[in-house]
Amino acid sequence: MVVLGIESTAHTASVGVVDGSARVRSLATDMYRPAHGGIHPREAANHHAEVFPELVERALVSSGVDVTEIEAIAFSQGPGLGPCLRSGATVARTLAQAWEKPLVPVNHCVAHLEIARVLSGFRDPVLLYASGGNTQVVAFSNGRYRVLGETLDLGIGNFLDKLALSLGATFPGGPILEKWAREGRDVEALPYSVHGMDVSFSGLFTAARAAVARGIRKEDLALSVELTAYAMLCEIAERGLAHLGSRELVLGGGVACNARLRAMVEAMAAPRGIRVYSPPPSLCVDNGAMIAWNGILAHAGGITTEIEDSVVLPRQRTDQVDAPWRAGPSSGGEVSPP
């Protein structure tokens, strides 16, 4: 089985073609980059609408797959920015009608978990999902995907971007902050905010801005912020793992590409005997291939939607997702992909 997947929850428009053995046949991605400032949902949506035709073409051609081999069209239904989601859903509906293929809705957060799960070969991992808008610890438990912990205010990526932008960087600021942090020497004590399995970043943001006003070197600030914020992520991941008694952790999201975060996660996991898998960057950030793969699982589980019911769900909750491909509590058995 081959499925074409469409991703457009935020700044990334992406089309992926994946087969039943989770081989990524092709992946075509184009990221919206604002001239200045942060992401504007409508402008991002316009960008997506503009690039999608070419992305579909490119993904299809480079996959070497004939349209007749494609079994279904999968799309990111939510959660995400409404206008962006609608751009992708429109393309998916168009393709589904033109090619007469079933339309399969996919939850974006679950797709991050499922692509990392199949690539890792882990049975039932916990996902540390760290991106612009999302900061969550997610796992499959009691027959549902659950958010064990999350940010109570800013997403980690939005927080890093905001901070970097205020220091003169361009969007996305995270990678620039990462570069500065490598030149950092002195570590400043900053607020560390963990509540149970949740985190918050607004106090850290305020303190970081105050440190800037005091004239801290931006390299030292970047290092201090990374060490503090990533330690918070490691801690909630560790708590989530301890809570479930799980020994498998996978990473997802743009921020999870950060080398320091990956190293810190490894350092957290090793003494506990926890195995860690980080997908390659192209499949760790938002991408159409993970939507296609989750589409394969969902379609095999009998999940499709009619065009008229295929509304996007900008605030779709992770625990609302039906997962027939994951039979039994805590993944006892499961439906294997075709």
Place this chain on the structure above:
Amino acid sequence: MESETESLAEGAEAKIHLATFLGLPAVRKVRLRKAYRHEALDARLRSERIRTEARLLREARRAGLRTPVIYDLDLSRETLTLERLEGTPLTEILRDPSGSPERRQEVVRHLGRALGRLHAASISHGDLTGSNVLWMGTDVAFLDLSLGSRTPGLEEFGIDLHLVEEDLRTLCADAEALYEIFQAAYSEANPRDAAAIRERAQEIKGRVRYA
């Protein structure tokens, strides 16, 4: 004076050993160093948390709540020796598929009442999951207050309620009804501030973007 027996559990943050203290059954909680954290940050957190835990356990007890008695606090070894409470973690009761709804209701009613009293005494818990609350047969006991605060604002109180709601949702199918019962008991025990705190908990839930 103090003897160690066996390792009981390794949580995310500490190792818990069964022990005795002056012949009394005790547990020893040793805070673990975290290699992933910058050394200065790790030292700061361990020191802050053990002190906070000891202080809040004592003050919650003074406010009439059930918490383990502190037998010994050894800051140099980052070790807290506590009374060993024989109770059942709420997690076990709430996620037991053979447990009766009435039992779950009774337990969350007591949790609501106890948390209301804790908040009325101006203490937030900070890590209010079912594994940090013990059912003692007639009442609940709070464990691990190391992420709590003695000077909490609406946000900290609201987070405590939010964590209870999230935890119930992860553990039981009848979470909604249980949370209603919990909130009613909570409001009765903390009549002055309950309305504002419940409102903040709702706001936090809405703020959490994608959960």
